[in-house]
Amino acid sequence: xxxxxxxxxxxxxxxxxxxxxxxxxxxxxxxxxxxxxxxxxxxxxxxxxxxxxxxxxxxxxxxxxxxxxxxxxxxxxxxxxxxxxxxxxxxxxxxxxxxxxxxxxxxxxxxxxxxxxxxxxxxxxxxxxxxxxxxxxxxxxxxxxxxxxxxxxxxxxxxxxxxxxxxxxxxxxxxxxxxxxxxxxxxxxxxxxxxxxxxxxxxxxxxxxxxxxxxxxxxxxxxxxxxx
Numbered sequence: 570x571x572x573x574x575x576x577x578x579x580x581x582x583x584x585x586x587x588x589x590x591x592x593x594x595x596x597x598x599x600x601x602x603x604x605x606x607x608x609x610x611x612x613x614x615x616x617x618x619x620x621x622x623x624x625x626x627x628x629x630x631x632x633x634x635x636x637x638x639x640x641x642x643x644x645x646x647x648x649x650x651x652x653x654x655x656x657x658x659x660x661x662x663x664x665x666x667x668x669x670x671x672x673x674x675x676x677x678x679x680x681x682x683x684x685x686x687x688x689x690x691x692x693x694x695x696x697x698x699x700x701x702x703x704x705x706x707x708x709x710x711x712x713x714x715x716x717x718x719x720x721x722x723x724x725x726x727x728x729x730x731x732x733x734x735x736x737x738x739x740x741x742x743x744x745x746x747x748x749x750x751x752x753x754x755x756x757x758x759x760x761x762x763x764x765x766x767x768x769x770x771x772x773x774x775x776x777x778x779x780x781x782x783x784x785x786x787x788x789x790x791x792x793x794x795x796x797x
Contacts (some may be wrong), residue, residue, distance in 0.1 A: 572606065574637060574646055576598065582606065589720060590796065596649055605633065605649040607733075611796075613734045616640060618735045622678065622712065623647070629672050631731055650732070652725035658753050660762060664720065665729045666749060667766035673731070674742050675710035682710045682739040685784055689791065699783035703741070706777040713740040717748040743774075747781035748772055 570616055572579040574597075582595040593608040609616065616638060626632035633648040655662065686692075714721070715736040723730045746767065750760050764773050 570608065570611055570644075571642065572597075572644065572646075574604070579606075590731060590793075591733065600673070603649040603651075604636070605647050605648070607645045609643040609645070609735075611735065616645070616735070617749040619737065620645065620681070622737045625676050625678065625712075626673060626731065626737075627736065629676060631669055631673055631727075632734065633730060633732065650723050650725060652723035652730070654719050654722065655724055656719050656753070658755075660725065660759075661753075662729075663759060663763045664766050665724075665727075669729050669731065669764055669765055670714075670742075670745055670749070673714060674745070676712045678712050678739070680712075680739045682716070685740070685744070685788070688788060693787075695783055696787055699780040702776055703784070706774060706780075709742045710739050711742045712734070713737065713742065713745045715740055715744065715748075717745055720750045740777045741781070743777050743781040743784065746773075747785045749777055750778070751782055751785055 570582065572582065577599065579597050579599065582597050583721045585596065588594060591609075591611050591614075593610065595606045596603055597606060598604075600700070616617065617640075620638045623632050623635045627648075633650050635645060635647045637646040639645070642755050658666065689696065691764045692700070714731055714734065715738060716733060717731070721731055721733045722789065723732055749755070755763060764778075767773075
């Protein structure tokens with residue numbers, strides 16, 4: 570793979586041992602600084618939008634700084650984050666994730682909202698019921714990450730950054746919240762703790778959250794069947 574960055578040809582790419590499903594990830598060092606290169610696998614993503622959203626998230630302290638987008642050769646270079654992924658979250662980590670999402674969901678961007686229903690080729694009974702609940706609930710469209718699994722959350726000491734922004738876009742805030750509950754297998758107590766931190770005194774709609782859990786699980790299942 571031919572890579573040019575800051576006027577230099579990069580030849581010492583090192584493939585990371587842990588890889589995602591949407592990109593191939595490499596590191597390289599230039600002038601004593603380590604960078605991350607993501608070689609795109611998926612061809613159906615708006616990479617310009619991804620780069621723009623990650624830049625906005627970086628300004629809010631939520632993401633690595635994006636440095637270069639090369640659409641001709643299908644890769645992005647950004648700041649490399651040295652941290653860890655966690656499959657199970659402690660209470661302080663749940664609080665941190667709630668604050669990160671609160672900040673993310675406050676970022677202003679003018680984009681068309683995702684139509685989740687159109688993502689499905691077929692709606693079974695559970696999905697129909699879930700969408701019925703969602704369609705009758707208030708719409709709360711915000712900038713969402715839309716792929717909040719453990720591999721996309723990097724903990725650095727007392728900080729948390731989100732990575733892999735290719736699915737980010739306008740969506741109902743409950744989609745991200747449901748993803749966290751599902752992906753981190755939150756207990757009833759931990760779920761309440763997390764949501765209480767996110768919503769503060771406003772409270773939340775449990776039926777709407779549960780409906781989005783159904784949609785999120787079904788969407789993940791369909792995506793893996795179609796792409797893996």
